[in-house]
Amino acid sequence: STSFAQYLQQRKLKRQISKFTARPIELRSDEVVRGVAGLIGNTPLVRINSLSDALGVEILGKAEFLNPGGSVKDRVALQMIDDAERRGLLRPHTGSRIFEGTVGSTGISIATIARARGYDTTIIMPDDVAAEKVKALEALGAEVERNLARQRAAKFGEPDSIDKSDLTCKTHQHLHPYTFESPSQSMLVTSAPQHLEFDSDGSEVGSGSEQGEQRGFFADQFENKSNFDAHFAGTGPEIWRQTSGRVDTFVAGAGTGGTVAGTGQYLKSMNEDIYVAIADPEGSGLYNKVKYGVMFDRKESEGTKRRHQVDTVVEGIGINRLTQNIELALPILDDAFRITDAEAVAMSRYLVKHDGLFLGSSSACNLMACVKLVKQKGWTEGKTIVTILCDSGTRHYSKFWNDDYLRKAEIPIDIQIIEDLLASP
Numbered sequence: 352s353t354s355f356a357q358y359l360q361q362r363k364l365k366r367q368i369s370k371f372t373a374r375p376i377e378l379r380s381d382e383v384v385r386g387v388a389g390l391i392g393n394t395p396l397v398r399i400n401s402l403s404d405a406l407g408v409e410i411l412g413k414a415e416f417l418n419p420g421g422s423v424k425d426r427v428a429l430q431m432i433d434d435a436e437r438r439g440l441l442r443p444h445t446g447s448r449i450f451e452g453t454v455g456s457t458g459i460s461i462a463t464i465a466r467a468r469g470y471d472t473t474i475i476m477p478d479d480v481a482a483e484k485v486k487a488l489e490a491l492g493a494e495v496e497r498n499l500a501r502q503r504a505a506k507f508g509e510p511d512s513i514d515k516s517d518l519t520c521k522t523h524q525h526l527h528p529y530t531f532e533s534p535s536q537s538m539l540v541t542s543a544p545q546h547l548e549f550d551s552d553g554s555e556v557g558s559g560s561e562q563g564e565q566r567g568f569f570a571d572q573f574e575n576k577s578n579f580d581a582h583f584a585g586t587g588p589e590i591w592r593q594t595s596g597r598v599d600t601f602v603a604g605a606g607t608g609g610t611v612a613g614t615g616q617y618l619k620s621m622n623e624d625i626y627v628a629i630a631d632p633e634g635s636g637l638y639n640k641v642k643y644g645v646m647f648d649r650k651e652s653e654g655t656k657r658r659h660q661v662d663t664v665v666e667g668i669g670i671n672r673l674t675q676n677i678e679l680a681l682p683i684l685d686d687a688f689r690i691t692d693a694e695a696v697a698m699s700r701y702l703v704k705h706d707g708l709f710l711g712s713s714s715a716c717n718l719m720a721c722v723k724l725v726k727q728k729g730w731t732e733g734k735t736i737v738t739i740l741c742d743s744g745t746r747h748y749s750k751f752w753n754d755d756y757l758r759k760a761e762i763p764i765d766i767q768i769i770e771d772l773l774a775s776p
């Protein structure tokens with residue numbers, strides 16, 4: 352049994368301890384970030400040693416896979432949500448729901464931030480997206496709708512299938528009974544779930560939903576300028592600072608176009624001589640648009656199974672329609688490089704073997720384009736090329752990093768492709 356004196360002693364001790372632990376910690380803003388949003392951005396630039404040493408040219412990758420949501424898309428999701436809150440389209444912790452059509456990365460980024468701000472998320476994606484992305488979304492509590500009628504629409508945007516109304520119509524069951532707003536349009540989902548009302552001039556249709564306060568927000572990354580802004584205000588300035596302005600070329604792939612448009616425009620605003628090029632997977636129309644001014648090249652597409660379709664194992668880049676963010680990129684694109692699936696696969700395996708870098712498919716495309724650019728220019732020294740390492744290989748186990756899958760798809764896994772290119776004159 353405890354004596355009264357011991358009891359008092361213990362109580363005093365406890366009080367001292369609690370006083371100590373309750374003392375507010377002074378957060379050093381340079382050492383501690385506030386919540387998950389604080390982990391987004393300010394990613395390091397990593398020198399790709401194998402390629403840089405082989406080429407004599409500095410090849411630097413922006414390590415976007417280090418973002419908390421695992422990809423470059425965290426920046427965009429944060430900017431879109433912050434901007435929507437500023438405009439009163441979303442209010443934290445009021446049961447609002449965010450909707451987005453995406454191949455996964457943007458959805459994961461939105462779901463991550465949404466959790467921290469008390470929003471629900473509905474993500475609409477094609478059926479054939481790598482399964483680990485769906486798992487990540489589900490773990491983050493997002494509602495996943497995978498059954499688009501034209502399942503590849505959200506991924507590649509065939510012009511007749513990805514128009515916004517199509518995508519939003521696919522979401523309509525989920526929207527009910529939310530008041531639905533996006534930066535480019537607003538609408539009310541009426542009580543009849545089959546019926547959607549768009550408003551052509553962008554003003555709200557109707558007045559409130561049955562449940563009154565709940566709001567829906569269509570993030571709309573393809574058309575939303577916050578996407579561009581995230582890179583113009585973040586990725587671009589970071590690269591400029593990290594290289595002390597000594598960057599000659601910026602290379603990126605384009606899915607929505609936000610990365611290349613925002614980063615490229617910022618870099619050109621600092622130095623108009625900076626060369627901007629895109630890495631474009633097979634079947635995407637951007638390469639032709641940049642090279643020849645037209646998105647679709649009949650001759651090239653006639654031989655393929657389905658015209659206008661980007662049929663590639665690469666996820667996240669390639670597009671066949673002009674979006675607002677692509678439009679912002681077009682004036683600053685100096686060149687484009689076509690990257691085959693075999694080249695992207697070879698590059699990814701080469702980087703693991705020589706650098707210990709385990710990267711996703713779009714990162715591999717970007718680095719392949721860097722090498723092609725250096726070879727095309729004949730550069731052998733004194734240049735710095737920066738590109739984006741969009742996400743890690745862990746997002747791609749079921750397709751791009753699945754050798755069985757590649758064999759079935761008849762995509763070779765051959766590192767020699769890279770060795771030969773590096774050794775070529």
Ligand code: PMP
Nearest residue numbers: 456605606607608610667713741
């Ligand atoms: N890589 C990955 C893995 C992506 O998810 C995306 C976004 N679709 C991109 C690259 C392309 O970025 P952006 O949309 O800014 O063109």
